[in-house]
Amino acid sequence: MEFNELKTLYDHLEINAVDYKYNQIANLFQRLRDIKKERDQISEAEMAQWEIDCFSFRTQNGRLKSMFSGTDDKGQPWDYPEISKLTGRHLDYIDGRLKVTTNPILKARYAHILWESQKKHNKYAEIAVDAYLNLVKLYEDKDKKEPKLHFGIYIITFIEQASYLAFSINYRVADIHHEMKRLVKEFNFNSSSSFVLRNRLIRYMLERKNNFTRECFEGFPEVCLRLGQKLFGEGKFNNAIDLFEAGERVDDKLGIETHDWKRSIAESYEGLMNERDDSDPAVLFFCQKAIECYRKIDDEEKAQKIEKRYEYFRGTQQFGKFSYEIDLTEFRNKCREIAQELCKEDSEKIISVLIADKSLLPRRKDMEKRAEDSSKNAILENIFPKTITDRYGHTAEYFSTEKEKRYFEILEQYAFSVQLEKQILINDIFIESIKKDKLNISTVINFFEKKSWYGKNITKRLPDNNTVIYNWLNLIAPSLNYYFIQMQVHILQPDYIPNFVLAMDSLSLKIEGLVRDICVCSGITTFYTTRDKQGREIVREKDINWLLREDPIKSLFDEDDLLFFNFLLIEKAGINLRHKIAHCLIDYSESLLSHKV
Numbered sequence: 001m002e003f004n005e006l007k008t009l010y011d012h013l014e015i016n017a018v019d020y021k022y023n024q025i026a027n028l029f030q031r032l033r034d035i036k037k038e039r040d041q042i043s044e045a046e047m048a049q050w051e052i053d054c055f056s057f058r059t060q061n062g063r064l065k066s067m068f069s070g071t072d073d074k075g076q077p078w079d080y081p082e083i084s085k086l087t088g089r090h091l092d093y094i095d096g097r098l099k100v101t102t103n104p105i106l107k108a109r110y111a112h113i114l115w116e117s118q119k120k121h122n123k124y125a126e127i128a129v130d131a132y133l134n135l136v137k138l139y140e141d142k143d144k145k146e147p148k149l150h151f152g153i154y155i156i157t158f159i160e161q162a163s164y165l166a167f168s169i170n171y172r173v174a175d176i177h178h179e180m181k182r183l184v185k186e187f188n189f190n191s192s193s194s195f196v197l198r199n200r201l202i203r204y205m206l207e208r209k210n211n212f213t214r215e216c217f218e219g220f221p222e223v224c225l226r227l228g229q230k231l232f233g234e235g236k237f238n239n240a241i242d243l244f245e246a247g248e249r250v251d252d253k254l255g256i257e258t259h260d261w262k263r264s265i266a267e268s269y270e271g272l273m274n275e276r277d278d279s280d281p282a283v284l285f286f287c288q289k290a291i292e293c294y295r296k297i298d299d300e301e302k303a304q305k306i307e308k309r310y311e312y313f314r315g316t317q318q319f320g321k322f323s324y325e326i327d328l329t330e331f332r333n334k335c336r337e338i339a340q341e342l343c344k345e346d347s348e349k350i351i352s353v354l355i356a357d358k359s360l361l362p363r364r365k366d367m368e369k370r371a372e373d374s375s376k377n378a379i380l381e382n383i384f385p386k387t388i389t390d391r392y393g394h395t396a397e398y399f400s401t402e403k404e405k406r407y408f409e410i411l412e413q414y415a416f417s418v419q420l421e422k423q424i425l426i427n428d429i430f431i432e433s434i435k436k437d438k439l440n441i442s443t444v445i446n447f448f449e450k451k452s453w454y455g456k457n458i459t460k461r462l463p464d465n466n467t468v469i470y471n472w473l474n475l476i477a478p479s480l481n482y483y484f485i486q487m488q489v490h491i492l493q494p495d496y497i498p499n500f501v502l503a504m505d506s507l508s509l510k511i512e513g514l515v516r517d518i519c520v521c522s523g524i525t526t527f528y529t530t531r532d533k534q535g536r537e538i539v540r541e542k543d544i545n546w547l548l549r550e551d552p553i554k555s556l557f558d559e560d561d562l563l564f565f566n567f568l569l570i571e572k573a574g575i576n577l578r579h580k581i582a583h584c585l586i587d588y589s590e591s592l593l594s595h596k597v
Contacts (some may be wrong), residue, residue, distance in 0.1 A: 004035055054109055068080045107130075228247065269287075336432070342432075
């Protein structure tokens with residue numbers, strides 16, 4: 001509908017606002033504003049714009065939030081609409097509208113805005129709470145008449161906003177408790193919103209445990225079981241899991257055990273597993289969850305049965321492969337030129353470059369920029385979570401939160417940079433230097449003895465009061481020597497494929513000890529206390545995963561070195577070398593063990 005005058009639209013909304021969504025009300029005022037602008041009726045156009053602002057907020061956890069945000073041409077952030085920027089005249093207009101309207105949709109929005117604005121006063125929150133609770137009843141009636149139209153979604157928003165405001169000013173709290181409890185127990189079970197309303201409200205109440213007493217949850221386990229079993233019978237296993245998990249949490253809240261929730265959850269995951277095609281990657285996840293749940297209830301027979309299914313499914317998985325040929329001839333020639341030029345220098349200079357030149361490895365800031373650019377060009381791809389599948393077909397890691405997905409993209413760009421750029425140049429420098437005998441076991445050992453702490457003796461006192469003296473150069477020299485032997489044979493006999501298994505196995509594990517000793521020398525704690533199965537306190541050393549993820553390590557290594565260590569040694573989305581070698585999850589066929597010339 002179109003309206004040419006503010007009064008006509010006001011009168012229409014006074015009767016019919018409950019039939020509109022807030023954004024639809026904003027659209028009505030937007031068309032009226034444009035008409036007023038065309039007629040050069042600036043004052044009324046301004047009032048129409050104020051109404052647009054009012055009905056353009058979105059709601060989140062009971063608060064009013066801006067609908068849009070971004071940055072301007074100068075990189076400055078902006079939001080629309082923004083309550084903190086509402087002017088005195090604007091707020092006075094909203095206050096005036098609040099005083100004359102009786103429609104609960106309009107009253108709730110005007111009062112809520114005023115309470116969160118510079119005119120903040122408890123009276124506005126009270127008006128909003130009254131209006132929201134009124135709307136709950138109105139929309140519940142709508143749902144009863146038309147249960148397929150999802151009116152329950154609006155009820156969730158209204159009751160959550162009423163709850164937030166009520167608890168903020170301690171107003172009608174008992175009514176909020178009553179309405180929440182009533183909706184969970186009595187809302188129309190045949191409504192299309194039956195599941196989502198109950199699931200949302202129960203979780204909302206559990207998450208705000210300080211606001212809701214045990215009495216508020218009485219009768220909830222029966223509701224969760226009734227609806228969960230109904231959904232299970234209909235094959236809606238994901239929804240059933242949500243209800244069974246909610247029922248389990250409510251039981252914990254009440255200190256009772258009304259049902260074997262974990263078994264129902266396990267059976268639901270088994271249902272998801274059985275309904276999927278054998279080659280569907282999701283079936284492995286559902287298997288894992290079912291096994292986990294059955295083991296929690298000590299049903300080992302069922303867990304082992306599904307493990308056999310898991311082995312079968314793992315063998316049926318087929319992953320697509322995308323490949324694209326890139327002509328790197330010109331780049332490779334440039335790398336050889338750089339390597340040949342560097343090899344005119346003496347051994348000490350070459351080793352110094354290999355150790356300290358930041359251009360030889362990707363920089364974190366560069367990878368962050370590439371990840372950001374890639375995200376802009378692949379918006380749909382970045383909506384979905386990422387998973388890492390190991391060489392055995394197991395799902396090894398998930399990247400689902402925004403922070404996790406961002407980090408995955410950085411690691412992905414790091415891998416591209418290493419494979420397509422950095423590795424080629426590093427290989428050429430090593431090969432050219434070894435060919436010219438500028439890089440060998442003697443030059444490396446001499447450099448480390450003079451320029452590093454590897455050759456320094458470290459003294460440690462043992463628990464038996466004896467001392468042990470060692471230095472890291474003696475510990476890593478054998479593997480370095482083996483590496484150079486393999487390379488020299490390969491250079492003399494190009495058909496010989498060097499075998500770096502021993503060198504890689506030894507050096508990858510020694511790095512953990514090197515990092516630990518650096519931490520010890522720097523005063524960073526490398527151990528932690530825990531308890532064994534009998535509850536006795538014991539002390540363990542932190543492993544490389546723990547050490548590299550702690551904040552104190554950032555004072556010893558810069559962000560580029562840490563990203564390299566993480567990518568190379570412990571990230572499943574990276575090379576994960578330390579884990580693969582420590583647990584023998586790597587074999588000779590993997591390209592890491594073959595030197596590519």
